[in-house]
Amino acid sequence: MVAELISVGTEILLGNIVNTNAAYLAEKCALLGLSLYYQNSVGDNEERMEETIRRALGRSDVVILTGGLGPTKDDLTKEVTAKVFGKKLYEDLHTKERIMDFFQKNHSGHKITENNWKQALVPEGAKVVENANGTAPGLIITGEEGTEYAGKMAILIPGPPNECIPMFDRQIAPYLGKLQPDGIYSCMVKVCSIGESRAETMVADLMDAQSNPTLAPYAKTGEVHFRVTAKAKDEKTAQELMRPLVDELLRRFGDHVYTTKEEVTLEQAVVQLLKEKKMTVTTAESCTGGLLSGRIINVPGASEVLNEAHVTYSNEAKEKILGVPHGILKAHGAVSRETAEAMARGACQATGADASIAVTGIAGPDGGTEEKPVGLVYIGCCVRGNTVVEKYQFTGNREKNREYAVARGLILLREALLHA
Incomplete structure (x- = not known):
């Protein structure tokens, strides 16, 4: 089957929000064996929305729309899709009861405004998909035999990711999976x-x-x-x-x-390797400012291998906390192979950890020179007294340079641990 995604919302077109739903759904459609050739975004405009839906149904078997199912006047996805399929709306009593129950449980003391009942209106013949995390139900609308879009299907899903993702995972994906022969x-x-x-x-x-x-x-x-x-x-x-x-x-x-497990991250693999080797680690960060230790701490159970972490942004901190010799900083500067090595060794000595990873560099956009340009990063890794230092020249903006440095730091630590 050929599928197509339509993301509804003027806020998406204006760049006010990042459209994470589209990336998520595209990957899930691929896993379901659906062929996805087009993705579209359309604002809260009835005429343009109708045109977009009709074009999608003309070339795809399944059209998945996210957003525009709320209670306000500019939430038009359901109404426009029903119009395209020639369906009238009616009040679904079960959905109305669920909306009432949701408000009583989550907004006790707040009066339900009249426009909330708009979400209880559903197209004739549509399959209602219950929303466990909000008030707007999902909808599956199929074109009847003899109509313009006979056999075609539109799937309407709420826009908030905390509603969209669980609804698709638990209900829409299994439904679509049954339609596939394999x-x-x-x-x-x-x-x-x-x-x-x-x-x-x-x-x-x-x-x-x-x-x-x-x-x-x-x-x-x-x-x-x-x-x-x-x-x-x-x-x-x-x-x-x-x-x-x-x-x-x-x-x-x-x-x-x-x-070979999809759910395992690089930092999880590193933490697991430390546990297997019964080793502890510490970090000494300058330009990454705690991002590296943050990646490690994101892993449940990281406290078994990480007891201390240091952000030594200034030269004074490098000397005071890590014991980097003043002579090295004066002769080679904070961003140098020699300083990275001293930081890595000093971190292990200061904490008693078996391993350390140290990062020093120029993230940008300022601070670079012809000799030491923006993006220059040195990463030192010390494992049981053996220290290696790698030099990198990243070419991204400040954020990307820091992200790359963290990733390379984790990789260097992993490689050192494998050979320890």
Whole structure:
């Protein structure tokens, strides 16, 4: 089946909000085996919305619309979609009761305003999808035989991500899955310390020869993820189809693969490696200002391996807290290989940790020179007395340079731990 996404809301067109729903739904549609060729955004305008929906239904089997299901006058998605399908609206008593119950539980003491009952109106013949996290129900509208859009389907989902995502996961995705003759199953092979272009070159022959299963690379900050996807009658058959390809990826990338589980992040893999080796870690950060330790602390159970973390932004802090010699700072500057090494060693000595990761650099946009340009970062890693320092020259803005530095820091720590 061919699917299409329509994101409704003038706030999306104006850039007031980031359209995270579209990225989420696009990935989920791919996993369901739906072919997605178009995505659209349209404002809260009846004429343009109708035109967008009609165009989508003319070329796609399933049109998924998010947003515009609220109680206000500019929430038009349901009304316009019903018009396109030639459906009248009626008050659904069950939905009205759920709205009343939601207000009593979540807004006790607040009177329900009249416009909230607008959300209880549903198109004739539509399947109502209950919303466990809000008042606007989802709707599935199918074109009747003999009509202009016979067999075509429109799926309406509330816009707030905390309503959209659970509704799609728990109710819409299973519904769409049943319409597919075969199930779509996938697994993820996550690779670090190898760039996107090199990683893709290493699997070019596999991608050229793919049919079922398929292989798709996704570039992340400091990482490349490979999704292996198979179409099969059941999960067991799909796993059998995917296993040879996954094994080949593991053979080609070796230790650069840090997980084959989609839910595992790089920082989780690093924390797990520290636990397996019964080691502790500390951080010494300058330009990243706590982002690195924050990534580690995001992992549940990180307290087992991280006891202290330091942000030593000034030279004085580097000397006082980490014991970086004044002579090194004076001779080489804060952003140097020598300072990064001293920071990494000093962090271990100050905390008694088995390992440390230290970052010093020029994030930008100011502070760079011809000798030390913006984006120059040195990362030092000390593991049980053995210290390595890597030099990087990032080319992003301040935010991206800091993100890249954190990713490279985690990768360097992981590599050092593997060889410890």
